[in-house]
Amino acid sequence: MAFFDFWTESIAIDLGTANTLIIHNDKVVVDSPSIVAIDKKTERIIAVGKEASLMQGKTHENIKTVRPLKDGVIADFNASEQMISLLINSIPSLKKRFFTPALKMVICIPSGITEVEMRAVRESAERVNGKEVYLIHEPMAAAIGIGVDIMQPKGNMIVDIGGGTTEIAVIALSGIVCDKSVKVAGDVFTGDIIYYMRTQHNLFIGERTAEKIKITIGSASEELESPPDDISVQGRDLLTGKPKEAMISYREIAKALDKSIIRIEDSVMETLSQTPPELAADIYNTGIYLAGGGSMLRGLDKRLSKKTDLPVFIAEDPLRAVVRGTGITLKNIERYKSVLVK
Numbered sequence: 001m002a003f004f005d006f007w008t009e010s011i012a013i014d015l016g017t018a019n020t021l022i023i024h025n026d027k028v029v030v031d032s033p034s035i036v037a038i039d040k041k042t043e044r045i046i047a048v049g050k051e052a053s054l055m056q057g058k059t060h061e062n063i064k065t066v067r068p069l070k071d072g073v074i075a076d077f078n079a080s081e082q083m084i085s086l087l088i089n090s091i092p093s094l095k096k097r098f099f100t101p102a103l104k105m106v107i108c109i110p111s112g113i114t115e116v117e118m119r120a121v122r123e124s125a126e127r128v129n130g131k132e133v134y135l136i137h138e139p140m141a142a143a144i145g146i147g148v149d150i151m152q153p154k155g156n157m158i159v160d161i162g163g164g165t166t167e168i169a170v171i172a173l174s175g176i177v178c179d180k181s182v183k184v185a186g187d188v189f190t191g192d193i194i195y196y197m198r199t200q201h202n203l204f205i206g207e208r209t210a211e212k213i214k215i216t217i218g219s220a221s222e223e224l225e226s227p228p229d230d231i232s233v234q235g236r237d238l239l240t241g242k243p244k245e246a247m248i249s250y251r252e253i254a255k256a257l258d259k260s261i262i263r264i265e266d267s268v269m270e271t272l273s274q275t276p277p278e279l280a281a282d283i284y285n286t287g288i289y290l291a292g293g294g295s296m297l298r299g300l301d302k303r304l305s306k307k308t309d310l311p312v313f314i315a316e317d318p319l320r321a322v323v324r325g326t327g328i329t330l331k332n333i334e335r336y337k338s339v340l341v342k
Contacts, residue, residue, distance in 0.1 A: 008131065009094060009101040012330040013084070014108050014141070014323035015121065017069045018163025018186055018293065020049075020087055021320065023327035028320060029091045034163075036083050037065050045079070048086045057206035071164040071183045072110035072138075073117040074124060085128045102131040106330040108141040108322055109341070110165050112181025118341070135341040136329055137176060138162070138322055139169035142291040145325030146315045150174050150339065155279030156286055159268060159304070160322065161185050161294025166264050168271045170279055174338050178274045182267045184260050186294050189214055196256035198238065201246045205235035214297075217250040220261050221299030224250065228298070250298070261300070265307045272308065287311035291321035 012023040015034070022030035032049030039046050040062050047055060056065045068080035088094065094101065105125050109118060118135065125133040139158045140150065148156045151174050160167040163186040169179035193210040197203045205213075217228045230249045237244040268288070275283065287310050290301060295318045305312040315321040329336045 007101055008104055010104040010330055011088065011091070012106045012323060012326040013125075014326055015069065015080075015084070016163055016322075017067070017072050017165070019319070020083070021323040022087060022091065023323055023330070024091050024093065026327065026331070028323065029093075030087050031320075032087060034069050034083065035065055035067050036079050037063055038079065040064055045082050045086065048083055053208070056208055069164065072162060072181075073113060073164075074120045077120060077124065081124045081127055084124055088128055100129055103129050104132040104330075105130045106134045106136055106326050106333070106340070108136050108138050108326045110181050111137045111139055111167050111169055111176060111179045112165065134329075134333070136326060136336075136339060137167075137169070137179075137341065139167045139179060140171060140176065140339050141322045141325035141329065142167075142315070143169075143171050143289070143325065144328050144336070144339075145321035145323070146289050146291060148289065154286070155275065155282035157271070157275075157283045157288045159264075159288060159290050159295070161264070161290070161292040161297075162322075163187050163293065166267065166292075166294065168267055170271060170275050170283070172279055172282075174336075177276065177279060178271055180267050180271045182263060184263045184267075185292075186214075188260050189218065189257055189294070189297070192256045192260055193218075193253060196252065197233065197235065197246075197248075200252070201248075202238045203233065203235040203244060203246050204238050205233060209233060209235060213248065213253065217248065217253055218257070219250040219254040219298040220257060220303045222251045222254045224299050254299075257297075261303065265304065268304065268308060284310065287313055289313050289315060291315045291318045293319050 014021040020034045033053040035052045036045050037047040037052040037055045066079045068076040074080045142160045143158045155172045166182045166185045170177045190210045197205050230247050234245050301312040
């Protein structure tokens with residue numbers, strides 16, 4: 001068996017709409033934006049990850065930047081396959097190998113995914129030398145990554161706000177009892193900011209600028225205990241066509257994101273209303289756990305807590321909670337066999 005182990009490498013992948021993370025030997029070895037730059041003439045990938053994200057919105061007609069995943073699922077099969085392959089090949093310890101090892105993979109997928117979308121993920125993994133491919137639902141991986149004992153006969157509620165989807169799930173006895181997947185998450189927040197800047201400031205900004213605004217002063221509430229300073233935003237004036245600058249406060253961003261956050265709140269309430277009473281009693285005691293990049297939005301935990309009358313906890317390092325859980329599952333594959341998607 002040890003001999004075969006030499007030919008096989010184990011990796012855990014969080015294939016996200018916004019970022020792709022890979023764990024190898026218990027360490028996060030890849031943390032890269034899920035974006036590729038393609039030469040239109042040759043259809044060859046010229047950059048991937050951080051390098052490609054720097055090109056976003058700044059390309060000429062021969063280069064296009066593509067995000068192969070949309071709403072947590074593969075939208076561009078060819079680009080996603082090449083991206084996964086390039087990211088796996090960039091793992092330092094695999095670069096040193098003389099041969100390409102067979103890969104044992106655990107990949108996390110949204111809970112609302114269809115059979116066809118699941119097959120696309122599995123086929124992508126198999127095409128990049130995945131010999132053993134296991135899939136795990138994102139909320140389950142997030143729960144394991146946060147440190148929740150999912151085997152217990154006890155209800156836990158996880159809200160994972162990623163780039164493309166928000167996954168809400170009630171977990172007990174290593175299974176998802178009720179869940180909801182809504183396509184309102186980081187990307188929609190970014191779109192809301194772009195729309196707000198156009199309508200309120202006549203300022204046309206790109207995706208990267210909107211993303212920067214979201215991270216720097218993004219807020220779910222207009223009343224924060226320690227508010228961030230106003231920031232200056234540059235873009236194109238829609239009336240004159242000239243470059244222009246505007247000062248923006250966190251309160252404006254809270255207004256811009258309000259509708260989308262209400263949709264997330266409603267989905268959480270809907271999931272709670274479908275929860276069996278015994279598990280609802282558990283959730284009353286344990287509260288709600290938040291994971292994913294979207295949970296870092298200022299004031300979101302307090303806002304959800306106010307809406308649900310439950311304590312809300314943000315995972316430590318929420319961006320990596322899902323990939324941590326995927327890595328733990330990979331390491332203890334026999335123990336977590338029951339949570340893996342057949």
